[in-house]
Amino acid sequence: QSALTQPASVSGSPGQSITISCTGTSNDIGRYNFVSWYQQHPGKAPKLMIKDVTNRPSGVSNRFSGSKSGNTASLTISGLQAEDEADYYCNSYTSTFTVVFGGGTKLTVL
């Protein structure tokens, strides 16, 4: 199972919006609404930001939103803040009954 494709890096200025894409296939993202997004600060455990494509867990800022179109899922962060600088990972359930992760995207807040 190949990894999901994410851009290696994205950047934005405080207050701006950015979108991180996560591209899979018709056997994972395109087939299931089981896509999650995780935020990871250096040396820390990942934190769940989005589940089931669009759902934000309790306690996660509403500046974070998720969507999906075809085989690509996206994470949008609006009103960018310095604390959002981190690595972001997507994952998806697959048709072979396993899970595949993206390679991760480093977000830099300029």
Place this chain on the structure above:
Amino acid sequence: QLQLQESGPGLVKPSETLSLTCTVSGGSIRSNYYWGWIRQPPGKGLEYIGSVYYSGSTYYNPSLKRRVTILVDTSKNQFSLRLSSVTAADTAVYYCARLDVDTAMVTSDIWGQGTLVTVSP
């Protein structure tokens, strides 16, 4: 609130077996969630290893299945990971996590702090 804590040796020799335990505190492991292991090699991305339900039902990453065993001990509120025949490629930070029951492997809402395991002679 619910917390997870990994424990085990930080150094394992090649060809030997890596063994880690995750202790669940602040709640019961006998709940409607899966309990799993995810690892991250230094400077790299995340990889699902496997997960277990309190009944003992398991899911494993097909690429690791031959070497992995995940067990649950409800009397101790713990679950464990055993990875046999380790090589340097198994050097990673190992996280334990709570996983949504819908797929048992996609949505991890609570994570341990992680423990670095190095495979070296």
